[in-house]
Amino acid sequence: MSPPAVAPPPALRLASLKLDNFRAFPEPETFNLEGKNLLVYGENGSGKSSIFAALRALFRHPSPPPALNEKHAFENKFKQPQGEPWSVDAVFTNGKTVTWANTGLQGDKPLRDEIALKAAMLDYRALMETNHLHGEDRVNLFDVIVNTLLAGYGITSPGVAPFPTSGTAQVAISDYWATLQRVRERIGMTTTGIPTYILQSCQGFNAGLNVALSAVNALLPGLLHDLKQQDMLVKPLSFPGLVPHAEYWLEKRQYEGKTIWLEVDYRGEALQHPHLFLNEARLSALGLAIYLAGRLALVQQATGDAPKLLVLDDVLIGIDHSNRLPVLDVLQKHFADWQVVLLTHDKTWFDLARERLPKDDWACCEVYEGDPAATAPMPIVRPTKNEPARALLQKANDLLVNLGYVEAAANYARQAFEMGVRIAAQELKIKMEYRLDPAARKAQDFLDKLKSWQGTANVPRADWKAATDRLGLLKNVVMNPYSHPSAPNIPKQEVADAIAAVTVFLDLVARR
Incomplete structure (x- = not known):
């Protein structure tokens, strides 16, 4: 008898930041991520970008910014006294830690370095590097590919100093390029006098970068298709190769050929300047x-078990809502084994993403600006259920029980009801008459249709009828009146009953 199969150990993930x-x-x-992906809503000025900045710096390749030389650059500017220690601490699901602080980097540095080789930290400005920042010139992706996009991609060492002398050693593309730049002044004064090791190093770089670009080219069509951009085709990215240029003057010695042109076919038309023709959504x-x-090509070389970390900060602001949903599908299809942190200042998008994303795989939180009158305002961070309707109920209950804001609690209960019946209609596949204007479909329309649902073995028809009848009653008596000016003086208990009615309704939908 063969031994029982042994379950693989859980993937190493980031547990907290x-x-x-x-x-x-x-x-x-x-x-607290607890090994899950993280979805964050943060209003403007709340501190959301500080989360992105912390992750981007902590897992930067080859190392975080020089904290020892700029020890006050990252601390809060309003906390007194100034000069207090600051830190960013990452704890992983295996208990290992990495800390970046004003005193430097501590903890498991090899783990941090491995994560940094794979991690992708993208904000809207990073996307602009592929188009808008080039003005009216052709888009040259050399710098962004070598220093960011494929910075950690390993190419074989040329086997000559100052590179590793082993012909099998791997050197990250960005490190390889940095080394070539350090020896630029040694190119010499004449073409015939260029040192052999520089020529060999350029040949190795050229070959390695083109191999990396081939991997990117293989992935681009599928990603564009999944992002619903079937009309666009990126012409294969190619690199002509570095050629050392000799000169008498040291400052003129350089490498020619630093070009990776971005060319796009759009509906069969060739675009050498796509950023001057395509709209914002397509460019994004x-x-x-x-x-x-680039990230997917890079991790094809991954050998360790370090987390693959993808952090996206408001990269979708140039894309309308109808084209944002495919991005979530891409994350689930192509990045299922990555740990994703998705940050946004768009509350509507945040709620939409919470409804769409798998609830067991994502943690959610909201960040709000702290008391502006405080000497050092502290952002307010509130964990949120990955279920929009239940999150609204949570707010309603907090306002009612902890703060005694009856009117506000009733309003949130009404919002939970309206979202809940729409979600229920979708989950139960309730058919509705077509309306030209979807906004004209009222919550009551959904509730009326839902009342005829016959239930299941898990949800008896009698329980469903009782829940929907009570929901309709409390909607009319409590939730609707409190959503208008001059609301009647409804007792606190009736608002609590409305919250409970919506909760029972959602529980039945979940049990179906």
Whole structure:
């Protein structure tokens, strides 16, 4: 008899991130991921970007910014006294830690370095590097590909100093390029006098970068298709190769050939300047596809078990809501084994994403600006259920029980009811008459249709009828009146009953 199969160990993930006196956070604040992906809503000025900045710096390749030389650059500017220690702490699901602080980098540095080789930290400005920042010139992706997009991609060492002398050693593309730049002045004065090791190093770089670009080219069509951009085709990215240029003057010695042109076919028309023709949504999708293809190409070389971390900060602001949903599908299809942190300032998008994303795989939280009158305002971080309707109920209950805001609680209960009946109609596949204007469909229309549902073995018809009848009653008596000016003086208990009615309704939908 063969031995029983042994379950593979759980994937190593980021368990928590703590910011202390770092940028917008004057006091310690911990974000608990527990190995899950994280969806964050943050209103403008709340500190959301500080989360992105912390992750981007902590997992930067080859190392975080020089904290020892700029020890006050990252601390909160309003906390007194100035000069207090600051830190960014990452704890992983295996208990290992990495800390970046004003005193430097501590903890498991090899783990941090491995994560940094794979991690992708993208914000809207990063996407602009693939198009808008080039003005009216052709888009040259050399710098962004070598220093960011494929920075950690390993290419074989040329086997000559100053590179590793082993012909099998791997050197990250960005490190390889940095080394070539350090020896630029040694190119010499004449073409015939260029050192052999520089020529060999350029040949190795050229071959390695083109191999990496081939991997990116193979991934781009599928990503553009999944992003619903079937009309666009990126012409294969290619690199002509570095050629050392000799000169008498040291400052003129350089490498020619630093070009990777971005050319696009759109509906059969060749675009050498796609950023001057395509609209914002298509350019954003194009930039996102290029970045994601680069990350997926890079991790094809991954050998360790370090987390693959993808952090997206408001990269979708140039894409309308109808084209944002495919991005979520891409994350689930192509990045299922990555740990994703998705940050947004768009509350509607946040709620939409919570409804769409798998609930067991995602943690959610909201970040709000702290008391502006405080000497050092502390952002307010509130964990949120990955279920929009239940999150609204949670707010309603908090307002009612903890603060005694009856009117506000009733209003949130009404919002939960309206979202809940729409979700229920979708989950139960309730058919509705077509309306030209979807906004004209009222919550009551959904509830009326839902009342005829016959239930299941898990949800008896009698329980369903009782729940929907009570929901309709409390909607008319409590939730609707409190959503209008001059609301009647409805007892606190009736608002609590309305919250309970919506909760029972959602529980039945979940049990179906």
